[in-house]
Structures are given as structure tokens and as C-alpha cells.
Amino acid sequence: MGKKSNGDPNLIRKGLTRGKREELKKLVDELLQKCSYSVTSQSKDLEIYSESWTLLEKISEMEKSLERPPVKRSDTLPPFLEWMTNHDVKMGPVELVELPLYGCCVRATKQVSTDELLFSIPQKLMLSNETANSSTIGHFINNDPILSQMPNVALAFHVLNELYDPKSFWKPYLDALPSSYDTVMYFTPDEITELKGSPAFDDALRMCRNIARQYSYFYSLLQKNVDPALSNLRANFTYNDYRWAVSTVMTRQNLIPSQEEISGNDKDQLPPVNALIPLWDFCNHQDGQFSTEFQLESRRTVCQAGRDFGPGEQVFIFYGTRTCAEQFIHNGFVDINNAHDALTLKVGLSKSDPLAGQRATLLCKLRILSDEKISGPIAFQLKAGPQPVDGKLLAFLRLFCMTKDSLDRWLQSDNASNLMHEECGIETEVDDKSWSFLKARCQLLLQLYPTTKEADLKMLEEDLSSHRRMCVLLRLAEKRILLSAIECAAQRIKK
């Protein structure tokens, strides 16, 4: 470790002359510098994103010779199924198929009833942080400050190392994974700017910057490191593969109990570990309820049907209660029927408000703030559906608009939590001011989008790229929440 590469072909990157390697190193160093900038505004964020994109295009061009040849995904499914059968995966009445818009998925071969077993997968087939630690690169993972602190990044590294090993135990599974994803790292600048106005725009730019920074950090680290255990990674590591591995983990990982807990060696509750669970991760998401559990006794992930499925129907599972923006950023899709959708609304107290201290005390009393410091905005959730404002936001709006007398009264009241309920005996004036404030704030947020809801609906009738469609669906969902909050506020003011 730490020594310079001495020209041994096992210690250097494949497919590049010394001159090209130098050129690539310069680009990667420039990328690392650019992406290490701590960002202060959206315009700076966007500028860094655009410059990084240009650098990544040049880097990807230089790394082209290392690209994996394209494969027909349907051809990879039979060997994957055979591997699973050979390793004791139990399949219920389901099959693996490839469908338009959904990629690969699980389909019922006959009528499936709620709670019926879909499949069960033994732990030995899962790639996890624990298999990463016991792999040939375990010491590297444990000694690196990023890999040792970020389990999802460590798992991505483990996946890549196995991908580069033609003899990997997991090869049939890795071969069957998609060759690319719909995470924001795969969006073009034109596609990503469709998010303008949405709070997800900042998240998307930040995600792209973080992944580019991690790539450049690890690229440099691998090229400097002469550890033979890293030779496959050093020779093959590219930006395209890194975004692929990170996206694989982001969109497919689940948590399983740690080995110690499974073995019953440690009586304390241990944190679960991140894992990729072959087959389970071929199920697409639909709203519903969780129907998967890891059974400690059998050491298996057991997945049951969350509802009835007809013969030939795609079998969905429920990934969890994420908003559309979270699905977009972390899962690479937008479910327009998401009953758990919400929009983050950031509001805060003004330091110049002479009553800010008292308002903060009341916020603490209501457990909306944990301490009385007036620092930065507070994030609330505007919910999708007919009731966009929950109790916490309602209480904030009210106490934000209260006069001194009213504040004093609520601060002394034993029933301050009533502020979270519609009927709480508060002055009509305060309520009207609260709803007017919310209405104005939502109208302002709506104006940040360059398009209207109607224009978005029209766009969806066009033949859009899947990424552009995802952006339009997301901003449409957000606008619907804002419009519903404006409508709700207008109704309350009328009352």
C-alpha cells in the first residue's frame, strides 16, 4: 500500500497507454476538485453539475474500451433461475419475465391468494455488508474512511468486485441485473433540468455531485494502491460501472438481521445490515403493505403475496412509505398512485421577529422543535389528498401568526397541543392569517416551476423519454399537492 505502481500489468488500469492514463488522471483530479466544492446556491450547484458532466463525458469516452458488451437480459434469466434452484430457493406459483415499462419482474403463473408464499431465499445467496467484510476486499473496506462509514457504498464496492470476477459465486445473479438504471446519474443535463422548480432538483444535483466525487476519490485511491486483492477493481473501475453499482444498491437493497443476531451469539439488538436479495429484488413496487420478512430460524427471506393476484398478473410488493420525490431520487421511478406522497414545505421563524423567542418556546412545548434556537427553516410535509395540512404544520402556522397576547396564553396553557387540532378555540383572525400565509407560500412555490399543471398534462401526451416523463410526473404530483393546499386554505378562509 502507498507504493507507486511499477508497471506490473496486474497493478495498472486495463486498456490505456501510459499517456492516456496520465490524461485520465488529470481529468479525474479535476473532477474531484470540482465536486469537493461546498455548494451555497442552486445556481452554483448547477454550474458544478454542468462542468462535471462535461468532464464525465470525456472520462467515459476514455473508459469506453472497458465497457461491458451488451447482453439480452431475457437470455440471463434461465441461468439465474437454475442457480437459484441449485441453491435451494423455493418458488411459489411465480415466474420471472421482462415487461415493457417495468423491466424484469415477477408474474403469477396461476391464481395467488393473499399471504400465499411467493418465494423464499436462503441467506447464503444474499450479498451483504457482512459478505463484503469477509470477501477478499474486506480489509480495504474496513480501512477506508468512506467505505467503513457508508454501508451502501461498501456494498456497491463489493458488487463491483464480484462483477469483475468471472468466477464469482453471484455471477448468474449479477448477469441478470439491468445494464443501466433510471437514477439521476443516468439523466442528461436536459432531462435533469426538467426538475426546475421542484425541491427534488437540488437533491438530484447533489446526488450526481456526490457520486462523481466518490468515483474520482476511489479511482485515485485504486490507482495508487498496489494491494493484489484490488487488482480487478484497479484494472476495470470506471465511472459507468460505479454509477451502475451505486444504482444497483440504491434501487434494490434491503435490510436483513446481522449474522450475530441470526446465530443468537449476541443478546443485544444489533443494527441490521444492507443486503441485495436475489429474486426478491426483481419485484416491482405497488402501494399496499409489507409482506416480506427475514425468518431467523430458517435464515431465509420469505415473501408472501400482499394481496390476491390473478393468473398472468404481475406480482408487486410494497417497498415502503416513500414520497414520489424519494422514490424518484432513491428508487428510480415515480408511482403516480402513491397514497403516501407529500411535499416538503420549509418555513421558519424570522430572527428579526421580536416574538421569535416565545414562538420557539411554544414550538418546543409542542415538540416541533427540539431546542429553542432559531436556526434555519423547519421542514414540514404537505400531504397529497384532501387533507394536505397535518397537525404539526397547522400548529406552526397558527403560532407563527399569533399576537403577543395569544402567544402568552398558549404558552401558559396545559392544552397547547390542541393547536394541532382544527377546533381549538383559537381566534378566527389568527386562523385566517395562518391560512392566508400558507396560501401565499404555496402560490409562490407554484410560481417557481417554469410550466403549469396543464402544460405538464399536455407534455405527458407526447412521446417523452422515460427520464423526462419521470420528471414531468414528479412535478405534476407536486403541483397537485400545492394546488390542493391552496384550495384547502381558500376554503378555510371563506369559513
Ligand SMILES: C[S@@+](CC[C@H](N)C(=O)[O-])C[C@H]1O[C@@H](n2cnc3c(N)ncnc32)[C@H](O)[C@@H]1O
Ligand atoms: C427492485 S428493482 C425491481 C426489478 C426491476 N424492475 C428490474 O428490472 O430488475 C426496482 C426498480 O424497478 C422499477 N420499478 C419498481 N416499481 C416500479 C413501479 N411501480 N413503476 C415503475 N417502475 C418500477 C424501477 O426501475 C426501480 O428502480
